[in-house]
Every structure is written in structure tokens, then in C-alpha cells.
Amino acid sequence: MKQHFIALCGGVGGSRLADGLARRLDPDELTLVVNTGDDFDHLGLRICPDLDTVLYMLAGLVSGERGWGREDESWNAHQTLQALGAPSWFQLGDRDIALHLYRNALLASGRNLSQAMARIAAGLGVRHAPAPVTDEATPTTIVTDDGDLSFQDYFVKHRADVHVRGVRYGGQAGTILSAGLEAALARPELAGIIIAPSNPFLSIGPMLATGRLRERIAARNVPVAVVSPYVNGAAVKGPVERLQRDLGLPPGDAGVLRHYGDLVDLFFTDSDRIAAPAGVRVVVGDTLMRDAADRANLASRILAALGAQA
Amino acid sequence: MKQHFIALCGGVGGSRLADGLARRLDPDELTLVVNTGDDFDHLGLRICPDLDTVLYMLAGLVSGERGWGREDESWNAHQTLQALGAPSWFQLGDRDIALHLYRNALLASGRNLSQAMARIAAGLGVRHAPAPVTDEATPTTIVTDDGDLSFQDYFVKHRADVHVRGVRYGGQAGTILSAGLEAALARPELAGIIIAPSNPFLSIGPMLATGRLRERIAARNVPVAVVSPYVNGAAVKGPVERLQRDLGLPPGDAGVLRHYGDLVDLFFTDSDRIAAPAGVRVVVGDTLMRDAADRANLASRILAALGAQA
Numbered sequence: 001m002k003q004h005f006i007a008l009c010g011g012v013g014g015s016r017l018a019d020g021l022a023r024r025l026d027p028d029e030l031t032l033v034v035n036t037g038d039d040f041d042h043l044g045l046r047i048c049p050d051l052d053t054v055l056y057m058l059a060g061l062v063s064g065e066r067g068w069g070r071e072d073e074s075w076n077a078h079q080t081l082q083a084l085g086a087p088s089w090f091q092l093g094d095r096d097i098a099l100h101l102y103r104n105a106l107l108a109s110g111r112n113l114s115q116a117m118a119r120i121a122a123g124l125g126v127r128h129a130p131a132p133v134t135d136e137a138t139p140t141t142i143v144t145d146d147g148d149l150s151f152q153d154y155f156v157k158h159r160a161d162v163h164v165r166g167v168r169y170g171g172q173a174g175t176i177l178s179a180g181l182e183a184a185l186a187r188p189e190l191a192g193i194i195i196a197p198s199n200p201f202l203s204i205g206p207m208l209a210t211g212r213l214r215e216r217i218a219a220r221n222v223p224v225a226v227v228s229p230y231v232n233g234a235a236v237k238g239p240v241e242r243l244q245r246d247l248g249l250p251p252g253d254a255g256v257l258r259h260y261g262d263l264v265d266l267f268f269t270d271s272d273r274i275a276a277p278a279g280v281r282v283v284v285g286d287t288l289m290r291d292a293a294d295r296a297n298l299a300s301r302i303l304a305a306l307g308a309q310a
Numbered sequence: 311m312k313q314h315f316i317a318l319c320g321g322v323g324g325s326r327l328a329d330g331l332a333r334r335l336d337p338d339e340l341t342l343v344v345n346t347g348d349d350f351d352h353l354g355l356r357i358c359p360d361l362d363t364v365l366y367m368l369a370g371l372v373s374g375e376r377g378w379g380r381e382d383e384s385w386n387a388h389q390t391l392q393a394l395g396a397p398s399w400f401q402l403g404d405r406d407i408a409l410h411l412y413r414n415a416l417l418a419s420g421r422n423l424s425q426a427m428a429r430i431a432a433g434l435g436v437r438h439a440p441a442p443v444t445d446e447a448t449p450t451t452i453v454t455d456d457g458d459l460s461f462q463d464y465f466v467k468h469r470a471d472v473h474v475r476g477v478r479y480g481g482q483a484g485t486i487l488s489a490g491l492e493a494a495l496a497r498p499e500l501a502g503i504i505i506a507p508s509n510p511f512l513s514i515g516p517m518l519a520t521g522r523l524r525e526r527i528a529a530r531n532v533p534v535a536v537v538s539p540y541v542n543g544a545a546v547k548g549p550v551e552r553l554q555r556d557l558g559l560p561p562g563d564a565g566v567l568r569h570y571g572d573l574v575d576l577f578f579t580d581s582d583r584i585a586a587p588a589g590v591r592v593v594v595g596d597t598l599m600r601d602a603a604d605r606a607n608l609a610s611r612i613l614a615a616l617g618a619q620a
Contacts, residue, residue, distance in 0.1 A: 042355065043411040044418055074386050080408035084433035087415065094404040098390035101353040101407075105397065110355055123394035
């Protein structure tokens with residue numbers, strides 16, 4: 001029997017590990033589960049930043065420079081919106097808009113988000129269709145000294161430069177997990193769960209809070225591997241360090257480990273100065289994913305540590 | 311007191327005369343009323359073909375070659391929709407999509423179509439904002455031997471190459487006219503109404519059927535000038551001739567005059583072989599609008615005949 005693995009992914013870091021895993025595993029060996037806590041509506045379009053970043057990465061279309069959106073992109077619609085005086089604080093490329101229009105049409109036809117993304121993935125030739133953690137709208141709210149902010153207000157408008165008191169996840173205990181995630185959790189051959197080096201508070205946290213996923217994972221009793229978002233002592237991307245400070249967690253890997261707690265069995269980091277908590281095996285090595293080879297190598301190391309059969 | 315004129319406009323021919331009139335009259339002297347019978351939804355976007363053609367023409371952006379859409383346009387979203395396998399039978403350029411996204415957002419915010427178009431016109435620097443005949447959805451239905459067709463099914467998918475039994479207008483007696491049209495009809499200084507050389511059955515007919523506009527125009531008792539859609543005995547654009555044949559009307563100008571009936575006071579045509587019905591003054595001259603000078607000249611001739619004060 002083939003083994004199966006679940007990977008929980010956010011945006012840029014998640015998309016890179018997702019690509020590495022997809023290079024090592026067949027579609028029926030891997031379920032890529034993606035955060036939807038950042039999703040929102042803009043100009044009537046359903047925006048799914050993390051799903052699309054993973055999708056574009058898997059399709060080989062992602063912009064290497066930006067990390068999101070398509071490398072091959074034009075901005076004529078965006079410039080026209082600016083010229084019209086329309087809301088244009090959120091950048092959408094012309095080709096990216098096409099994906100959004102198609103997703104809207106698929107959703108309007110009655111498909112749920114999982115089904116819409118599967119159809120779009122097929123259209124892009126992507127074999128490992130990413131699954132949203134849930135098809136329900138579960139927006140993340142950032143609680144700050146100045147009041148509650150939506151994720152995009154926090155991340156784009158405020159550039160994450162505010163003191164965060166807490167993060168309120170949209171996913172509830174009763175939120176229904178996506179069919180793809182449920183099916184993966186039910187597989188008898190499930191051999192491990194991988195948490196990508198995405199923001200633990202803004203990308204992974206929302207998923208673990210949804211539909212009791214954290215408890216569901218613990219109950220499956222398969223090894224859980226976490227990849228640290230820190231490289232050379234600094235977060236590769238995004239406001240991880242600031243959030244740990246604001247939320248009263250220790251800096252660096254120690255804060256990440258504290259956040260994930262007893263969920264972690266294996267911890268992948270490039271730091272050899274980590275005091276491993278009881279029950280956690282720390283695996284030291286290069287975790288920076290500069291290119292496709294890095295991504296595939298990290299995936300191989302994680303799968304080997306999880307006991308994957310070659 | 312300044313005089314005021316109303317012009318009823320469809321797509322390409324309507325946009326050209328609208329531009330000519332806008333070059334001769336100030337915004338407070340002219341109300342451009344545009345057909346909305348072709349409007350429909352595509353990929354969640356509200357498509358208003360005639361309003362947008364008039365708007366792009368007035369903004370100096372219209373494609374000279376196509377007659378619709380923008381001259382300066384790219385098609386990256388359209389090509390991406392095709393690559394994704396999304397519905398792409400209706401062509402939308404990248405910059406045009408921006409206008410549609412903005413209109414959707416304005417409509418979603420609670421503005422009606424008139425208000426949305428006014429905002430967009432301002433964004434494009436257009437002083438003579440076109441007014442939809444109504445803010446209500448009043449889609450035209452083409453009744454054919456093969457059943458009822460929506461306007462776009464008839465026009466784009468079937469390329470107007472079907473036998474038409476009749477045209478059913480969406481506008482009803484009780485349909486509310488747009489505020490701009492109502493205000494223009496109420497102006498004491500209203501000095502004339504101009505019917506552009508648009509398709510009498512598909513562009514002007516839907517407007518006249520809406521909110522008893524035909525009767526409202528007759529009741530105002532101001533001269534009505536019709537510009538023939540025929541040039542050199544052939545319709546400049548679109549299925550006018552085929553429709554007249556299918557609907558049992560005589561060909562050419564005679565069929566147009568029969569269709570408009572006693573609404574017409576002045577009839578502008580390039581044919582000197584017209585038997586003028588009683589009460590109709592036929593004005594013979596060049597009606598083809600090749601360029602801006604042609605458009606302005608035709609507007610001048612119409613306004614002069616309507617007794618406009620220079």
C-alpha cells in the first residue's frame with residue numbers, strides 16, 4: 001500500500017515546500033492543505049492569496065521575484081483601475097484576474113472552493129490540486145491596539161507594522177473541513193503530517209483552529225514534522241519575529257516550538273543551538289529553499305525522517 | 311434659456327452620433343440616452359455593450375477598427391481564460407475588464423447603473439455622461455424558429471444568422487426610466503429628440519418600449535429627428551436588413567420609416583429616392599460618419615434642422 005502524507009501550507013514558504021513534496025510524491029500520496037484565513041473579497045472577486053500562490057508555484061508560473069502572482073504578467077487592468085479612481089490598493093495582474101473571474105464563475109455555478117480550485121488546477125495542468133482547509137469563509141482577524149483589522153488591512157495596508165495583541169481565527173470547532181482534507185485524514189495509509197515553514201500564527205494557526213484540526217491531527221497518531229520559518233536566525237519572509245514578540249513568545253525557533261507545543265514530533269531547522277523539548281526530535285540542516293533542487297531536497301529529508309518508503 | 315436635446319443611441323452608430331452631438335452641445339444641453347437591452351452578465355461582470363461603446367467613444371478611447379472596446383488594449387486575461395478552459399466566447403480586453411470590475415463594485419456598493427456610469431464617465435474625463443434608458447434589467451429576447459435567444463446568443467454565438475420571428479423587449483410600460491432621462495423629458499427647454507442611426511429593432515426599439523418612452527416622447531410634442539442606419543442603400547453595421555426582411559417590413563429606408571411610424575418628424579438619409587410619408591420632412595445628405603469631422607457635421611445639420619440656436 002502506498003503511503004500518504006498531508007502538508008499544511010501557507011503562502012510563499014508553504015508553496016515552496018509544496019512544490020518540493022510534489023516533486024517527490026504522486027498526487028495520491030500527497031494532500032496539500034492550504035490556509036484560507038487570508039481570503040477576502042475585492043472588487044467582487046474572491047481573493048485566495050495562499051491557494052493561488054501554491055497553485056502558481058505548482059504550475060511553474062509563480063513570480064520568483066515577488067513570490068506571489070505570475071512571473072509572466074501584465075498590469076493593464078490595474079493601471080486602468082488606478083486611472084479610473086477605483087479601489088486599487090490590492091494588485092491584481094491581468095492574467096491573475098482571469099483566474100479570479102473563472103473562480104467566481106465556478107463558485108457562482110454552485111461549486112464549492114475545493115471543487116473550483118480542482119477545476120482551475122486542471123486548467124493549469126497542475127496534478128497536485130491544493131485543497132483549502134475548509135470551503136467555508138473563515139477570515140482571520142488581527143487584534144491590535146487600534147482595534148480589529150482584517151488580514152489584508154493588517155498585512156497590505158498597515159504592512160504588518162502594528163502592535164498585535166492577538167489573532168482571532170475565523171475557523172471554529174464546528175467548521176467543516178474540506179472533503180480533500182477529510183479524506184486524507186481518514187486514509188489508513190497516512191504516514192505523516194508536514195507543517196510547512198509558513199507563518200505559524202497567520203498561516204498555520206488558522207488551519208489548526210478550523211474544525212478541531214489540531215485535535216484531529218493529534219488523534220491520528222502519525223508523526224508530525226514542522227519546518228521552522230527561521231533561516232540563519234531570521235524569518236525568511238513576513239512578520240513572524242514581530243508577532244512572536246508582540247504575543248509574548250520567546251524569539252526564534254523556541255517561540256515556534258512553544259506555539260506548536262506537543263503537536264511536534266520532528267522539527268527541521270538550520271540552527272544547532274535548539275534545546276529540544278521532550279519528545280521532539282530536532283533535525284538540523286539547510287532549510288532555505290532557493291530553487292527547485294533545494295525544495296526537492298528538503299522534501300526528501302522530511303519524508304525520509306517520517307519513514308517514507310523510497 | 312439654453313435649449314436641450316435628447317439623443318437615443320445604441321452601439322456603434324449611436325456612439326458616433328453621440329460624439330458629434332457632444333462636440334456641438336454642452337453637457338447641460340444634451341442628454342445621451344443609451345440602450346441597455348443588450349446588457350447581460352458574463353463571468354459575474356455586468357456587461358453593458360452600448361453604454362460602454364458610447365463611453366469609450368466619448369472618451370476618445372474607442373477602437374476605430376472594431377468599433378467597440380478600447381483601441382489601446384491587451385488580451386492577456388482573455389487568453390488566460392481560454393487556456394484555463396473558462397467561458398471565453400465573449401471578448402473582454404484587460405483594460406476593459408478594469409472598467410467592468412469597477413462598475414461591479416459601484417453597483418455592489420448600492421449605486422444604480424446611472425450613478426455607476428456617471429462615476430466611471432468622470433473617471434475617464436467624459437463630460438457628457440451617457441444615461442442608461444433605465445436602471446432596471448430589461449434584456450431583449452430574440453424570438454426565432456429555434457426558440458428564444460438572448461441578445462448575445464443571437465448576436466455573438468449565432469452571428470445574427472437565424473430567422474427572426476420577432477423581438478421581445480425587456481422594458482415594460484411600468485419600467486422606471488432613468489433619472490437622467492426623466493429629467494431631460496421634464497425640461498421646459500427641450501427642443502428636439504434625435505434617434506441615432508442605430509438598429510431600429512435591437513437598439514432603439516427596446517428604449518421606445520421602456521416605460522412608455524415612445525408615448526412620452528410623442529406627448530412632449532417636440533420635433534423628432536431620425537437618422538437612417540442605411541448608407542448607399544446598405545446598413546452600415548449589423549443585421550438591420552435581415553431583420554426587416556424577417557419581420558416583414560419593406561427593405562431600406564422605407565422599412566425604417568414604417569417601423570418608427572408617426573414618431574418621425576425629420577428623416578436624415580443619403581438617399582434622394584425616399585417617398586416621404588405625410589408629416590415627415592426628409593433631409594438628404596451625407597450620413598456616413600467616417601471621422602470626427604463627419605460626426606460633428608452631421609450633428610450640426612440635425613441640430614440646425616431641429617431649430618437649434620447657434
